[in-house]
Amino acid sequence: MPTHFRRDGDVALLEIDNPPVNALDLQVRSGLQAGLRRAADDPAVKAVVLCGARACFPAGADINEIASGVAFHRPILLELQAQMEALGKPIVAAIEGAALGGGFELALTCHARIGAPEARVGLPEVKLGLIPGGGGTQRFTRLAGPAAALEAITSGTELPAARALSIGLLDAIAADTVRAAVQWARRLAGGAAAPVLARAREDRIAVFEPDLFVSFRAARARAFRGQLAPWRIVDAIEAACTRPAHEGFELERQWYLECRESPQCKALMHVFHAERAARRIADIGPQVAPLPIERGGVVGAGTMGTGIAMCLANAGIEVTLLDVSREAVARGLERIGALYGESVGRGKLTGEQADAARARIRGAVEYATLADVDIAIEAVFEDPALKCQVFERLDRSTPPRAILASNTSTLDIDRLAACTSRPQQVVGTHFFSPAHVMKLMENVRGRASSPQALATVMALARRLGKIAVLAGNADGFIGNRMLQYYGAEAERLLEEGATPEQVDGVIEAFGFAMGPLAMRDLAGNDVGWAIRRNRALPADERWSPILERMAAQGRFGRKSGRGFYLYEGRERRPDPQVLALIQEVSRELGIKRRAIGAEEILARLLHPLINEGAKLLAEGVAARAGDIDVVYIHGYGFPAYKGGPMYWAEREGLAKVIATLEQLAASHGARWRPCARLREAAARGGWESA
Ligand code: COA
Numbered sequence: 001m002p003t004h005f006r007r008d009g010d011v012a013l014l015e016i017d018n019p020p021v022n023a024l025d026l027q028v029r030s031g032l033q034a035g036l037r038r039a040a041d042d043p044a045v046k047a048v049v050l051c052g053a054r055a056c057f058p059a060g061a062d063i064n065e066i067a068s069g070v071a072f073h074r075p076i077l078l079e080l081q082a083q084m085e086a087l088g089k090p091i092v093a094a095i096e097g098a099a100l101g102g103g104f105e106l107a108l109t110c111h112a113r114i115g116a117p118e119a120r121v122g123l124p125e126v127k128l129g130l131i132p133g134g135g136g137t138q139r140f141t142r143l144a145g146p147a148a149a150l151e152a153i154t155s156g157t158e159l160p161a162a163r164a165l166s167i168g169l170l171d172a173i174a175a176d177t178v179r180a181a182v183q184w185a186r187r188l189a190g191g192a193a194a195p196v197l198a199r200a201r202e203d204r205i206a207v208f209e210p211d212l213f214v215s216f217r218a219a220r221a222r223a224f225r226g227q228l229a230p231w232r233i234v235d236a237i238e239a240a241c242t243r244p245a246h247e248g249f250e251l252e253r254q255w256y257l258e259c260r261e262s263p264q265c266k267a268l269m270h271v272f273h274a275e276r277a278a279r280r281i282a283d284i285g286p287q288v289a290p291l292p293i294e295r296g297g298v299v300g301a302g303t304m305g306t307g308i309a310m311c312l313a314n315a316g317i318e319v320t321l322l323d324v325s326r327e328a329v330a331r332g333l334e335r336i337g338a339l340y341g342e343s344v345g346r347g348k349l350t351g352e353q354a355d356a357a358r359a360r361i362r363g364a365v366e367y368a369t370l371a372d373v374d375i376a377i378e379a380v381f382e383d384p385a386l387k388c389q390v391f392e393r394l395d396r397s398t399p400p401r402a403i404l405a406s407n408t409s410t411l412d413i414d415r416l417a418a419c420t421s422r423p424q425q426v427v428g429t430h431f432f433s434p435a436h437v438m439k440l441m442e443n444v445r446g447r448a449s450s451p452q453a454l455a456t457v458m459a460l461a462r463r464l465g466k467i468a469v470l471a472g473n474a475d476g477f478i479g480n481r482m483l484q485y486y487g488a489e490a491e492r493l494l495e496e497g498a499t500p501e502q503v504d505g506v507i508e509a510f511g512f513a514m515g516p517l518a519m520r521d522l523a524g525n526d527v528g529w530a531i532r533r534n535r536a537l538p539a540d541e542r543w544s545p546i547l548e549r550m551a552a553q554g555r556f557g558r559k560s561g562r563g564f565y566l567y568e569g570r571e572r573r574p575d576p577q578v579l580a581l582i583q584e585v586s587r588e589l590g591i592k593r594r595a596i597g598a599e600e601i602l603a604r605l606l607h608p609l610i611n612e613g614a615k616l617l618a619e620g621v622a623a624r625a626g627d628i629d630v631v632y633i634h635g636y637g638f639p640a641y642k643g644g645p646m647y648w649a650e651r652e653g654l655a656k657v658i659a660t661l662e663q664l665a666a667s668h669g670a671r672w673r674p675c676a677r678l679r680e681a682a683a684r685g686g687w688e689s690a
Helices: 025-043 063-068 077-083 102-110 126-127 136-144 146-155 161-166 177-190 212-220 229-242 247-259 263-277 303-314 328-346 350-360 384-397 413-417 451-463 479-496 500-510 516-523 524-533 546-552 576-589 598-617 625-636 647-652 654-668 676-684
Strands: 003-008 011-016 048-053 091-095 098-100 112-115 120-122 295-299 318-322 361-364 375-378 403-406 426-430 442-446 469-470 565-568 573-574
Touching: 003 025, 011 025, 011 177, 025 077, 048 177, 063 263, 077 102, 077 384, 091 102, 091 177, 091 565, 102 120, 112 161, 112 177, 120 161, 126 146, 126 229, 126 263, 136 146, 136 247, 146 212, 146 229, 161 625, 212 229, 212 500, 229 295, 247 442, 263 442, 263 625, 295 303, 295 384, 295 426, 295 516, 295 576, 303 318, 303 328, 303 350, 303 361, 303 426, 328 350, 328 361, 350 361, 375 384, 375 451, 375 647, 384 403, 384 413, 403 451, 426 451, 442 451, 442 576, 442 625, 451 469, 451 573, 469 625, 479 516, 479 546, 479 576, 479 598, 479 625, 500 516, 500 598, 516 524, 516 565, 546 576, 573 576, 598 625, 598 647, 598 654, 598 676, 625 647, 654 676
Parallel strands: 011 048, 048 091, 091 112, 098 120, 295 318, 295 375, 318 361, 375 403, 403 426, 442 469
Antiparallel strands: 003 011, 426 442, 565 573
């Protein structure tokens, strides 16, 4: 049975036991209903404690049941909550592990909540395109006030126990959580006055800044643009503060149903499953144990190397950061110190956490300092000869068990492996900039990479809090290979008549964090040009000369204050000189500039991603269409609520995608021709069934 009923004297313990995360599926809900009835009917039971087996409070409704509709089979969560509130006996939640979503909504319905010191609570529904549907927005707001509710629920953040206690979501923190909850419940049962439910609390919603909602909506307008759920969450929290209780609960339910039916919710559910599926590697079973990683080396103290060192240190790994000169190392360590300062400033880490992590990183200039590392990650300049040299030295200096990884974004892992005597331990670990922030880790399998080396870097990604995808060893792997044509097309659009603002504007309106040209400016046009120079193109293709000219004129992007735009701090402004440069290129190429509509811009930027993605599937560089979606969402800013490029293509209809590509091939050349894998997928009705 997924729920257990026990007695501790006059307190009934209702324990939810539904591995792996105690999700509230139909059986659990039925078990809770029966347990609550039993507690109500037994006069010897004076109070109830709700807890989860394996030190884990329920992590939410069962996501698969939300998709299939079984979440609406009775008893639904709302009925259980009504039963709890009508029980007439105090109920206390004992929260160990993560109480999330519907799980936390159950806890919020209790009369009190006791958390373990390491407990986390939160309403992450927004990450699935939903708003909480079990009164979460209403009760959270009534307990913690609207300002805290807006921050936490619109971001879906998990709050650590201490923070939850400080804002009123928890009543106490106790190491022996269940015992403390039993005592609390007993005390409530013995009290003179009936304990107050969150639903009845008015004090925290009575007073708030008058312009709270107006200013919050304005501040988040850009971050929430195009999305449904975050706006509805704001509406629901406002309703909690401005409407009678029953109306607030009713509105939340309506908006929950609206969100649940939305394409955004379906897309985000796809992403949830794709992120987890990406961890599975077909030919590597659970019997392949990852190597333990306690010490790591990072070679290259530049932007990437320092960020990677921070990722390792944040996860408790001792790191040696190595570069050729003491000055380079000192600069790297200084940067790390500054970034930790920022993390503390933004509340991402406490001062103690930052100090502890910072203390795990030490600088070095001698390879001999890597004699005890379990993994070394190379993050030097993208130069094959230099990287080979680094791998030779790593091979000589690190213990034979150590994994040697490269952060290269494009280079051949097999060539790097050939520079060592242990190619089976050589893999790619491609981080994204800024490495201590970006979620994606594109791991790369070389020809000789052993299952254990791969299992180790996949496990390492989880430990670092990253989302990992395993790519095959092909030029540009998954991300940069697809980006190549997307980026190239942005320049073609400029040649034909568009402006940088138009191109970026269309893709940002679609939901990308940043358009392709703004992204180039961020990465550096000199770097972009250097990478492009090393890459081959089919004979009938050409690169636009725009990028080369930008680099030649010192328009490197943000770092030089000018690129496709002019920069003042983070603000970008159109630059008339860039338009002149583009017009000159058009003239030289004999292209008559024309007005290009938003629809054409979008089609010409998205379709190369899809066609190239299909080729990556055909070549086995990507194992699943979902892996490509995960790479694009977490590495390149594709809007998660649109599911990623491959998912988007399926929703558009693969036949329609093919028709668009054929049309573009007729007017713009062979690079647009739909590939065989795309045609197969269209014929069979989807990527995974092809
Ligand atoms: N319903 C059904 N299955 C769930 C689930 C849920 N709410 N939450 C997690 N799972 C499953 C995962 O799919 C995964 O299954 P798999 O092993 O077959 O891939 C398994 O539980 C473990 O989850 P995973 O995310 O891999 O473990 P983790 O330890 O990294 O994280 C959580 C655990 C609970 C923090 C994380 O799974 C999570 O955030 N879940 C979603 C919570 C949520 O959004 N709840 C609100 C739902 S309305």
